[in-house]
Amino acid sequence: MTQMLRLITGNVRRPILDYTAAIIMVALAGLLAWALERTLGAESVPMVFLASVLLSAVLFGRNAALIAAFLAIFVYNFLLVQPRFTMAPADNLLTLGVFLAVAVVTGGLAGRVRDQARAAAWRARVTTNLFEASRELSRSSDREILAESLATLTAQAANGAAFVFLRDGQSLTLHSSARTTPELTELAGELAEKQWRRLLSSPAAKEEAPASDRFFVFALHAVRGPLGLLICRKRTRADPRAGADLQTLSVLADLGSIALERAHLMQEMTEAKVLAETERLRTALLSSISHDFRTPLATILASATGLLRHGTRFDEATSQRLILGIKDQADRLNRYVRNLLDIIRIESGGLAVKLEPTDPADVANAAIERVQPQLGSRRLESEFAPEVTLIQADPLLLEQVFVNILENAIHYSPDASEIRLRIGGDADHVEIGIADAGKGIPAAHLDAVFEKFYRGTNDDAHPSGTGLGLSICRGLVEAMQGRIWAESPVADGSGTRIQIVFPSLSQKS
Numbered sequence: 001m002t003q004m005l006r007l008i009t010g011n012v013r014r015p016i017l018d019y020t021a022a023i024i025m026v027a028l029a030g031l032l033a034w035a036l037e038r039t040l041g042a043e044s045v046p047m048v049f050l051a052s053v054l055l056s057a058v059l060f061g062r063n064a065a066l067i068a069a070f071l072a073i074f075v076y077n078f079l080l081v082q083p084r085f086t087m088a089p090a091d092n093l094l095t096l097g098v099f100l101a102v103a104v105v106t107g108g109l110a111g112r113v114r115d116q117a118r119a120a121a122w123r124a125r126v127t128t129n130l131f132e133a134s135r136e137l138s139r140s141s142d143r144e145i146l147a148e149s150l151a152t153l154t155a156q157a158a159n160g161a162a163f164v165f166l167r168d169g170q171s172l173t174l175h176s177s178a179r180t181t182p183e184l185t186e187l188a189g190e191l192a193e194k195q196w197r198r199l200l201s202s203p204a205a206k207e208e209a210p211a212s213d214r215f216f217v218f219a220l221h222a223v224r225g226p227l228g229l230l231i232c233r234k235r236t237r238a239d240p241r242a243g244a245d246l247q248t249l250s251v252l253a254d255l256g257s258i259a260l261e262r263a264h265l266m267q268e269m270t271e272a273k274v275l276a277e278t279e280r281l282r283t284a285l286l287s288s289i290s291h292d293f294r295t296p297l298a299t300i301l302a303s304a305t306g307l308l309r310h311g312t313r314f315d316e317a318t319s320q321r322l323i324l325g326i327k328d329q330a331d332r333l334n335r336y337v338r339n340l341l342d343i344i345r346i347e348s349g350g351l352a353v354k355l356e357p358t359d360p361a362d363v364a365n366a367a368i369e370r371v372q373p374q375l376g377s378r379r380l381e382s383e384f385a386p387e388v389t390l391i392q393a394d395p396l397l398l399e400q401v402f403v404n405i406l407e408n409a410i411h412y413s414p415d416a417s418e419i420r421l422r423i424g425g426d427a428d429h430v431e432i433g434i435a436d437a438g439k440g441i442p443a444a445h446l447d448a449v450f451e452k453f454y455r456g457t458n459d460d461a462h463p464s465g466t467g468l469g470l471s472i473c474r475g476l477v478e479a480m481q482g483r484i485w486a487e488s489p490v491a492d493g494s495g496t497r498i499q500i501v502f503p504s505l506s507q508k509s
C-alpha cells in the first residue's frame with residue numbers, strides 16, 4: 001500500500017531550536033548594525049534590530065520574538081549607545097523603553113499571526129489526513145485488511161510502531177503491526193493482555209489508559225463490547241520525531257473501531273442472507289419434491305397395482321394405456337431427477353464442458369425430435385438462416401438447453417398454438433430464439449425466471465415443474481460463453497421468447 005497518509009501532524013520543532021535561531025538572528029543584526037553605524041547613522045541603527053525581531057516573529061513564533069526583542073535592546077544598548085560596552089545612562093532609558101515596547105508589540109503581533117496561521121494549517125492537515133484515513137478504512141469489509149490498514153495508518157501518524165490486537169472469542173490476538181521490532185512487539189503484547197483483562201472485568205476500564213511510558217493504548221470498542229486494542233509508540237512533544245497528538249490518535253482509533261464494527265456487521269448480515277437463502281432453497285426443494293414427485297409416483301403406483309391385481313381382467317388396450325402411463329410418469333420423474341442432478345453439478349462446479357465446433361441447427365433438430373411426443377396439438381415451426389455459422393459449444397449440453405426451453409414452451413402454451421424456433425445472426429454472433437404463445441411473463445419477473453425453483457403459472461393458474469429448467473439453461477449457456485435472457489410479451493401482449501446469443505466460431509478464430 002502506498003503512503004496514503006503522511007504524518008498526520010509532522011514533526012514538532014523543538015522550542016530550543018527556535019529560541020537559538022532568534023538569538024543568532026539578533027547577534028547577526030548587532031554585527032550588521034556595528035558595521036553600518038557610520039554609514040547609516042546612530043538614529044537608523046535600531047531599525048536593523050527591529051527587523052531582526054520581526055523576522056524572528058514570522059519565522060519562529062511569538063515566544064521567540066519576545067526573546068529577540070529583549071536581547072535586541074540589550075545588544076543595542078551595550079554595543080552602540082555611548083559609552084559603549086556599558087548599560088545606557090538614565091537619559092537614554094526613555095528611548096530604549098520606546099524601542100523595547102515597539103519591538104515587543106510588533107514582534108508579538110507578528111508572532112501571534114504566524115502561530116495562528118501555523119495552527120490553522122496544522123488543523124487543516126489533520127482534518128484532511130483523518131478524512132483520507134476514513135476513506136482508506138471504508139474501502140474494505142475484510143477484518144484482516146482493515147487491521148493492516150489501521151496499523152499502517154497509525155504508525156505513520158504516530159511516527160512509530162503500531163499494533164492492532166483483535167478479539168477472538170474471549171482472547172486477544174495480534175492481527176497486524178507496523179514499524180515494529182521484536183522487543184516492542186513483546187512489550188506491546190504484555191501491555192495488551194493487561195489492558196484486555198481490565199476491559200473484560202470492568203466496562204469502565206476502556207476509558208482509562210494504562211500506565212505506560214512507551215505506548216498509547218486505545219480500546220477499539222463497539223456497541224456490543226470491545227473489539228480489540230490499538231497500541232502505538234509514545235513520544236514526547238520535545239522529540240523531533242513526534243507525530244500526532246493524543247487526541248488525533250484517539251480519533252484515528254475511533255475510525256478504526258467504526259470500520260471494524262461495520263465489517264463485523266456486514267459479515268453477520270452476509271451469513272444471515274446465506275442462511276436465509278439456504279433455508280429458502282431447502283424449503284423450495286422439499287416443496288418441489290413433495291408436490292412434483294407425488295403425482296407421478298401415485299400414478300405409477302396405481303397403474304402398477306391395478307396391473308398386478310387385475311391385469312388378467314383388463315383388455316389389451318387398457319393394459320397398454322396403463323403401461324404407457326407408467327412410462328410417461330417414469331419419464332417425468334426421470335426429468336425431475338435429472339434437473340436436480342444438473343443444478344447440483346452446475347452449482348458445485350462439477351460440470352464438465354467439452355467445447356467443440358458445433359452446428360446449432362443440427363443440435364436443434366435433435367432436440368425437436370426428443371420433444372415431438374410432448375407437442376400434442378401444438379405446432380413447432382423452425383427457421384434456420386442459411387448464413388448461420390458454427391459455434392464453440394458442447395453438443396450434448398446445448399441439446400439439453402434446447403430441450404429444457406422447448407419443454408417449458410410446450411407446458412406454458414395453449415393447445416393448437418404455435419411455438420417458433422429461429423436461429424440466425426451475423427458473422428460475429430449466432431442468435432437463437434424460442435418463442436411461445438403463452439400468456440407471457442410480467443416485466444418484473446423476466447430475470448427471476450432464471451432463478452432456482454422459480455415456477456410460473458400455466459393457463460390453470462397452477463405452478464408446475466421443479467422450476468429448475470431455465471436455471472439449468474442459464475448455467476449451461478454461461479458455461480459455454482453464451483448469454484441468455486427472456487423477452488415478454490412477444491406479440492399482441494402475450495407470449496415469451498427465450499433469447500440466446502453465442503459468439504460465432506469465425507469471430508473466435
